[in-house]
Amino acid sequence: MSTSEDQPLTNLPTPPACVADFCLIPLGMGASVSKEVAEVQRLLKKSGLNYSMHSAGTTVEGSWDDVMKVIGQCHSMLHERGVVRIQSDIRVGSRTDKKQGFRDKVEKVEMLLKEGEN
Amino acid sequence: MSTSEDQPLTNLPTPPACVADFCLIPLGMGASVSKEVAEVQRLLKKSGLNYSMHSAGTTVEGSWDDVMKVIGQCHSMLHERGVVRIQSDIRVGSRTDKKQGFRDKVEKVEMLLKEGEN
Amino acid sequence: MSTSEDQPLTNLPTPPACVADFCLIPLGMGASVSKEVAEVQRLLKKSGLNYSMHSAGTTVEGSWDDVMKVIGQCHSMLHERGVVRIQSDIRVGSRTDKKQGFRDKVEKVEMLLKEGEN
Amino acid sequence: MSTSEDQPLTNLPTPPACVADFCLIPLGMGASVSKEVAEVQRLLKKSGLNYSMHSAGTTVEGSWDDVMKVIGQCHSMLHERGVVRIQSDIRVGSRTDKKQGFRDKVEKVEMLLKEGEN
Numbered sequence: 291m292s293t294s295e296d297q298p299l300t301n302l303p304t305p306p307a308c309v310a311d312f313c314l315i316p317l318g319m320g321a322s323v324s325k326e327v328a329e330v331q332r333l334l335k336k337s338g339l340n341y342s343m344h345s346a347g348t349t350v351e352g353s354w355d356d357v358m359k360v361i362g363q364c365h366s367m368l369h370e371r372g373v374v375r376i377q378s379d380i381r382v383g384s385r386t387d388k389k390q391g392f393r394d395k396v397e398k399v400e401m402l403l404k405e406g407e408n
Numbered sequence: 409m410s411t412s413e414d415q416p417l418t419n420l421p422t423p424p425a426c427v428a429d430f431c432l433i434p435l436g437m438g439a440s441v442s443k444e445v446a447e448v449q450r451l452l453k454k455s456g457l458n459y460s461m462h463s464a465g466t467t468v469e470g471s472w473d474d475v476m477k478v479i480g481q482c483h484s485m486l487h488e489r490g491v492v493r494i495q496s497d498i499r500v501g502s503r504t505d506k507k508q509g510f511r512d513k514v515e516k517v518e519m520l521l522k523e524g525e526n
Numbered sequence: 527m528s529t530s531e532d533q534p535l536t537n538l539p540t541p542p543a544c545v546a547d548f549c550l551i552p553l554g555m556g557a558s559v560s561k562e563v564a565e566v567q568r569l570l571k572k573s574g575l576n577y578s579m580h581s582a583g584t585t586v587e588g589s590w591d592d593v594m595k596v597i598g599q600c601h602s603m604l605h606e607r608g609v610v611r612i613q614s615d616i617r618v619g620s621r622t623d624k625k626q627g628f629r630d631k632v633e634k635v636e637m638l639l640k641e642g643e644n
Numbered sequence: 645m646s647t648s649e650d651q652p653l654t655n656l657p658t659p660p661a662c663v664a665d666f667c668l669i670p671l672g673m674g675a676s677v678s679k680e681v682a683e684v685q686r687l688l689k690k691s692g693l694n695y696s697m698h699s700a701g702t703t704v705e706g707s708w709d710d711v712m713k714v715i716g717q718c719h720s721m722l723h724e725r726g727v728v729r730i731q732s733d734i735r736v737g738s739r740t741d742k743k744q745g746f747r748d749k750v751e752k753v754e755m756l757l758k759e760g761e762n
Contacts, residue, residue: 300691304716305723311431311464313499313613318557318741321505321611324513328520336654343517344462345510346429346499354719358712362658365708365738369659375557375739377549379499379615381431381464384719385729387439387672392463395442399461402446418573422598423605431731436623439672439729455536472601476594480540483590483620487541493621493675495667497733502601503611505554547700549665549735557741560749564756579753580698581746582665582735617667617700617733623675628699631678635697638682 304354305384309392312361313347316368317375326373330364337363342392347379349392354384422472423502427510430479431465434486435493444491448482455481460510465497467510472502540590541620545628548597549583552604553611562609566600573599578628583615585628590620658708659738663746666715667701670722671729680727684718691717696746701733703746708738 316326327343334341334350337360341350350357365376434444445461452459452468455478459468468475483494552562563579570577570586573596577586586593601612670680681697688695688704691714695704704711719730 300717302687302717302720304713305719308716308719309464313429315551315553315613317551317553317559318555319553321503321554323553324516324520327517328524331517331521332524333656342463343514344464344467345460345513346427346462346465346467349462349464354712354716358716359658359709362662362708362712363654363656365659365662366656369738369740374741375737377551377735377737379497380734380736381497381731382734383729383731384723385439386723387728395463396461398442399445399449402442403449406446406450418599420569420599420602422595423601426598426601433669433671433731435669435671435677436673436675437671441671451538472594472598476590476598477540480544480590480594481536481538483541483544484538487620487622492623493619495617495619495669498616498618499613500616501611501613502605504605505610545700547667557739560752560756563753564760567753567757568760578699579750580700580703581696581749582663582698582703583700585698585700615733615735621675631699632697634678635681635685638678639685642682642686 306353307351307389308354308357308382308384309349309351309390310357310361310380310382311347311349312378312380314361314364314368314376314378316373317377319373326368329367329371333364333367334360340391351392357382424471425469425507426472426475426500426502427467427469427508428475428479428498428500429465429467430496430498432479432482432486432494432496434491435495437491444486447485447489451482451485452478458509469510475500542589543587543625544590544593544618544620545585545587546593546597546616546618547583547585548614548616550597550600550604550612550614552609553613555609562604565603565607569600569603570596576627587628593618660707661705661743662708662711662736662738663703663705663744664711664715664734664736665701665703666732666734668715668718668722668730668732670727671731673727680722683721683725687718687721688714694745705746708736711736
């Protein structure tokens with residue numbers, strides 16, 4: 291197995307694929323943040339990445355660099371629109387054993403739940 | 409406004425309503441966790457609380473105590489089944505300005521997105 | 527091994543011990559939240575639980591019920607003081623293989639780092 | 645105020661500064677992860693970024709791109725060493741109202757706590 295001794299650590303690549311779920315909170319604004327969340331959805335749509343919004347965040351998949359770039363751009367876009375402080379929670383996973391889109395995960399669990407009913 | 413000086417802090421109530429989104433990770437097992445996630449869904453169904461699974465977690469709403477109890481029970485149930493270590497990430501929100509179910513939040517953003525298209 | 531079939535799920539206990547790290551964000555206020563964070567520290571001190579603040583949150587340990595109760599009380603206390611919406615991110619872990627206080631974890635890593643230097 | 649209509653969204657920059665706190669969980673391994681956490685600390689040291697480990701994660705500050713790159717490299721490094729699946733929770737904040745290092749935040753809260761005692 292190649293280890294980090296073989297190459298300078300700063301040249302290590304980032305993962306070629308990941309799934310991230312993020313929840314972005316604008317501070318210093320009113321308590322309602324739906325307008326900001328809508329802006330974020332528009333930016334994601336333009337990014338070309340595969341994404342899905344749910345009530346507690348937005349899931350997006352792609353290379354580590356692309357995914358983290360678009361979340362950073364969401365911060366920048368809202369800063370440009372006057373939000374002075376933004377805090378995000380990001381759950382991000384990467385794996386080397388198989389390719390699994392984020393929709394596949396829900397399907398697998400739903401299949402297990404159906405099997406259990408029989 | 410009543411403040412905490414008026415009552416011992418340890419008697420403070422917890423919020424009567426909250427929305428929590430949690431992502432539970434069993435450690436010390438294989439890399440696939442769908443079986444454990446399916447068990448969690450079964451337990452949530454029996455709890456009687458309003459909940460919804462998505463690819464990056466499960467959203468559940470109810471009183472603070474009920475919601476946190478059921479997430480703790482998910483940990484206990486998996487420990488009973490042999491998982492020695494469990495780590496969860498919980499995003500939890502409470503608000504006093506209005507009652508808002510977790511499904512309403514998505515609807516409001518989708519409405520804003522549609523308005524923007526016109 | 528006892529499973530959940532043997533007892534009604536709603537009677538399952540919550541874990542007797544856990545370590546939680548939480549980051550509480552008041553919405554609808556100014557961008558600075560240090561005053562609110564200080565209030566949270568005061569409440570934790572009165573709770574009698576073992577806790578430690580760092581720049582990205584506060585770590586607290588105890589039984590699942592005690593830990594979740596005090597975080598909920600932090601929400602309630604800030605609501606009482608006029609914060610209309612609060613969002614927290616909680617990382618919580620429980621394990622059955624050993625008792626480990628949150629300070630032990632840092633010590634173990636620091637020991638491994640020192641060994642690596644020799 | 646310049647808005648995103650003026651420039652293609654995909655060219656938006658990411659924030660020049662951010663503070664991220666991340667907790668990395670290797671799946672499919674044993675329940676103890678201190679060895680992996682120690683590896684992560686070594687990589688952070690070599691990155692040249694300002695960082696600090698605590699019991700529930702590691703805080704690191706720098707430009708959005710540098711910070712996210714080094715967290716992605718932590719994933720890649722552990723994948724190279726045989727960890728097939730890694731899940732991280734990242735709390736990341738950016739602000740435009742002032743520069744604030746992560747150590748300043750704790751100091752400000754501690755100052756408020758001391759004032760309250762007098």
